[in-house]
Amino acid sequence: MKKGVTVLSIAVNAICLAMVSSAPESPQYSVVHSQSDFEIRLYGTSLWMSAPALDISFEKATWDGFHRLFQFTEGANLNFSRIPMTLPVLTTTVPGAGPLQSQGYYVSLYLPVKFQGNPPVPLPELNIRPYQFTTHCVAVRKFSGFANDERIVKEAEKLTTSLSNSPWAQSKTRRGYSIAQYNTPIRIVKRKNEVWVDIDAPQLGCQSVAVAAY
Secondary structure: OOHHHHHHHHHHHHHHHHHHHOOOEOOOEEEEEEOOOOEEEEEOOEEEEEEEEOOOOHHHHHHHHHHHHHHHHOOOEOOOOOOOOEOOEEEEEEEOOOHHHEEEEEEEEEOOHHHHOOOOOEOHHHOOEEEEEOOEEEEEEEEOOOOOHHHHHHHHHHHHHHHHOOOOOOOEOOOOOEEEEOOOOOOOOOOOEEEEEEEOOHHHOOOOOOOOOO
């Protein structure tokens, strides 16, 4: 068996075990607007760990970034801390010229409340770092099935169309799209995914956020 396949199997099994043994933590938010095809959420400030992945493929970038984040949660940090799995796995485009107008991606995991104030320091070779999500709003479109390179483009386009026909047509920020995934790779049915885009809507209590630089 190839080493990559072995590592993937171990990661999937560990994630499944963690998700069965306890409900994973997720960042808290309030829904400030909702309609049939999208909603707007207000997220509070929180700390995540992010892994840059300069790959043209969303799927390959997500696996590359998540693999390094998984090592971090399993103890590859200077504190030797084991960190419970959280949801979602968030893959964000860095604005550019590639798919979804991206020049790369960064993959992020929310840190559990226990580690928000004092996050473990990742091993340098993992090339991951803390990233603070400041209070802001995101427009969210939900979709099922598997999030792959072709599907995410279609879902992002649908969200853009929905926003263009709403009061927030001019509210999308320069930050790229994010794809949130909530299920392990072995789950086939009733999968939960979302496409996010940050918006600037002061009337809803939303503030603009800066583009992350890697």
